[in-house]
Amino acid sequence: MGRKLLFEHITKPGIRGLEGYRANGGYRSVEKALRTLSPEAVLEEVKKSGLRGRGGAGFPTGMKWSFLAKPEGVPRYLVVNADESEPGTFKDRYLMERIPHLLVEGMITSSFALGANTSYVYVRGEYFYVARILEQAIAEARAAGWLGKNILGSGFDHDIHVQVGAGAYICGEETALLESLEGKRGNPRIKPPFPAVKGLYDCPTVVNNVETIAAVVPIVNEGGEEYAKIGIGRSTGTKLISAGGNIKRPGVYEIDLGITCDEFINSDEYCGGVDGRAFKAVVPGGSSVPIVPYELFLKTPTGEDRLMTYESLSDGGFAQGTMLGSGGFYAYNDAQCIVRSTWNHARFYHHESCGQCSPCREGTGWMEKVLHRLEHGEGRMEDIELLWDIQRKIEGNTICPLGDAAAWPVASAIRHFRDEFEYHVTHREKVKDPKHFAREPFRKSAKFATA
Amino acid sequence: MSARTRPITTTEGTKPFSFSEAGLAECRALMARYPKDRTKSALIPILHVAQAENDGWLSVNAMDAVAHIMGLRHIEVYEVASFYSMFNLHPVGTYVLDVCRTTPCMLRGSDDLIHHLEKKLGVHAGETTKDGMFTLKAVECLGSCGSGPMLQCGAGYHEDLTIEKVDALIDELRARNSRTNYTDR
Numbered sequence: 001m002g003r004k005l006l007f008e009h010i011t012k013p014g015i016r017g018l019e020g021y022r023a024n025g026g027y028r029s030v031e032k033a034l035r036t037l038s039p040e041a042v043l044e045e046v047k048k049s050g051l052r053g054r055g056g057a058g059f060p061t062g063m064k065w066s067f068l069a070k071p072e073g074v075p076r077y078l079v080v081n082a083d084e085s086e087p088g089t090f091k092d093r094y095l096m097e098r099i100p101h102l103l104v105e106g107m108i109t110s111s112f113a114l115g116a117n118t119s120y121v122y123v124r125g126e127y128f129y130v131a132r133i134l135e136q137a138i139a140e141a142r143a144a145g146w147l148g149k150n151i152l153g154s155g156f157d158h159d160i161h162v163q164v165g166a167g168a169y170i171c172g173e174e175t176a177l178l179e180s181l182e183g184k185r186g187n188p189r190i191k192p193p194f195p196a197v198k199g200l201y202d203c204p205t206v207v208n209n210v211e212t213i214a215a216v217v218p219i220v221n222e223g224g225e226e227y228a229k230i231g232i233g234r235s236t237g238t239k240l241i242s243a244g245g246n247i248k249r250p251g252v253y254e255i256d257l258g259i260t261c262d263e264f265i266n267s268d269e270y271c272g273g274v275d276g277r278a279f280k281a282v283v284p285g286g287s288s289v290p291i292v293p294y295e296l297f298l299k300t301p302t303g304e305d306r307l308m309t310y311e312s313l314s315d316g317g318f319a320q321g322t323m324l325g326s327g328g329f330y331a332y333n334d335a336q337c338i339v340r341s342t343w344n345h346a347r348f349y350h351h352e353s354c355g356q357c358s359p360c361r362e363g364t365g366w367m368e369k370v371l372h373r374l375e376h377g378e379g380r381m382e383d384i385e386l387l388w389d390i391q392r393k394i395e396g397n398t399i400c401p402l403g404d405a406a407a408w409p410v411a412s413a414i415r416h417f418r419d420e421f422e423y424h425v426t427h428r429e430k431v432k433d434p435k436h437f438a439r440e441p442f443r444k445s446a447k448f449a450t451a
Numbered sequence: 452m453s454a455r456t457r458p459i460t461t462t463e464g465t466k467p468f469s470f471s472e473a474g475l476a477e478c479r480a481l482m483a484r485y486p487k488d489r490t491k492s493a494l495i496p497i498l499h500v501a502q503a504e505n506d507g508w509l510s511v512n513a514m515d516a517v518a519h520i521m522g523l524r525h526i527e528v529y530e531v532a533s534f535y536s537m538f539n540l541h542p543v544g545t546y547v548l549d550v551c552r553t554t555p556c557m558l559r560g561s562d563d564l565i566h567h568l569e570k571k572l573g574v575h576a577g578e579t580t581k582d583g584m585f586t587l588k589a590v591e592c593l594g595s596c597g598s599g600p601m602l603q604c605g606a607g608y609h610e611d612l613t614i615e616k617v618d619a620l621i622d623e624l625r626a627r628n629s630r631t632n633y634t635d636r
Contacts, residue, residue, distance in 0.1 A: 126603060132606075166499065166535030168455070170455075182491065183495065242597060244597040246558055250598065341558075351454045352454075
């Protein structure tokens with residue numbers, strides 16, 4: 001069992017309140033940073049830790065911070081992305097709900113490093129009750145002097161505000177989030193300029209995921225080098241994985257990056273294996289990452305054990321690999337229909353497309369329509385090529401990555417499960433029943449006759 | 452047209468709207484969170500307050516009142532309200548049931564839950580029951596993927612639902628008969 005850096009104290013009584021949090025060593029990173037370190041030294045520790053953005057992109061956090069422009073007399077902002085809306089992902093909700101002061105502490109320490117006197121945490125609107133928990137924690141921290149003017153006599157001023165969204169997946173994209181935070185529609189901005197130069201209110205801004213900012217706390221407490229000792233290669237530290245789908249033990253797990261995928265999905269410490277049937281496929285990092293057959297999730301194309309790291313999960317490229325993404329993990333058993341799931345994904349992206357770029361606005365709706373007819377027994381064989389063609393024309397042709405995210409689940413489903421798509425054309429009557437595969441699981445090797 | 456642009460209604464709900472004193476105080480506190488020349492940032496949180504004070508939806512009168520207190524043009528409010536799916540642009544029931552239908556919940560049985568609720572309430576997803584008690588919405592991922600199928604009603608998440616559990620919930624809500632909002636404390 002690996003070390004828990006974020007969740008070590010999560011089950012302690014009273015950990016949600018300031019008193020309980022302090023009693024378990026809370027706010028030490030603020031004391032250490034403000035009393036003994038310079039902002040540059042904090043940045044140095046984050047760089048040494050190898051921490052990578054935990055929202056999905058995996059960009060090195062220290063590097064992102066070092067890009068922050070610092071013009072004289074212009075405020076800088078830290079904005080925490082708590083929009084968590086990547087299907088399969090619920091780790092940040094769990095963290096904020098159970099141990100809200102960890103995020104508040106991380107925001108103060110990080111803001112000190114960035115020279116930001118104000119930070120915002122943008123919480124998806126559906127998590128209204130979580131926003132209330134955060135507001136309570138912020139009020140407690142303010143009353144105790146962890147926020148406000150001249151914190152710990154250091155001369156550093158800081159305050160945190162919570163903002164709620166109102167239901168829009170796209171606001172998890174950092175520039176759409178900034179638009180929304182400014183009170184506008186969540187339309188992503190054209191980059192450059194990047195937020196580090198022109199972000200919130202045209203000021204230099206760092207946007208980081210909740211888990212990323214929480215990880216700054218153990219990094220500052222124990223040092224970046226200690227943190228980097230956990231993990232393998234460029235995948236350092238621990239990662240929260242939210243696990244769902246057809247597994248025995250759904251939940252949020254803090255893993256050491258580098259455990260095997262087999263251990264994660266089958267051991268009783270984590271997912272506990274399949275829920276009574278057989279595993280069919282896995283989406284390891286949120287709905288946007290490629291879906292892979294179970295066997296390919298366990299082993300790399302060269303037959304080595306696949307590991308829960310950024311690199312190992314993407315080993316084999318898009319043809320045979322996938323991505324760690326946000327850690328929104330869900331597994332399929334053999335009762336599930338890949339075409340139905342792909343249609344469901346496509347409908348999601350169509351619903352969530354902001355509408356700015358035509359390839360995404362029109363392409364997501366088109367894919368949804370084609371997948372709908374395939375799944376409902378009205379498809380044609382050429383629909384499979386059509387879907388392939390549409391997704392190719394979306395990918396890379398949009399302002400933000402939502403287009404890619406809509407294309408990849410379709411591409412990977414066709415790549416790995418093409419015969420199941422064909423079956424939907426040859427067995428139209430059977431597939432009209434959405435529970436068909438629960439009775440007759442689809443077997444890849446089966447030679448199917450025209451129904 | 453993008454799924455993100457929904458028409459507002461000018462024919463329903465012509466009843467006048469004004470914020471309560473407590474609501475107005477909350478709006479002012481929300482605007483104070485941002486720099487003085489950037490109070491537009493409070494628009495989404497304020498629309499939530501307005502929706503809660505207008506029977507769970509945003510009429511043109513309610514949106515115009517928001518524009519008025521924030522010093523915005525009407526269109527700046529309409530274009531934002533019509534983008535975000537938690538803002539209801541038509542009248543809704545006493546309870547809005549947001550049932551998650553996205554893939555991780557689908558894997559755990561959300562299709563069955565939605566069908567059951569449609570049958571039980573006698574409406575399709577997107578509609579309100581004749582007695583005005585329930586609006587059933589099928590919505591996208593609510594971040595409860597390990598505890599699906601689930602639904603949101605007001606600020607509350609109801610997770611790991613079974614047919615029995617959701618039936619009991621409906622009975623309980625019906626007996627209570629008091630509006631829930633996302634902003635409920």
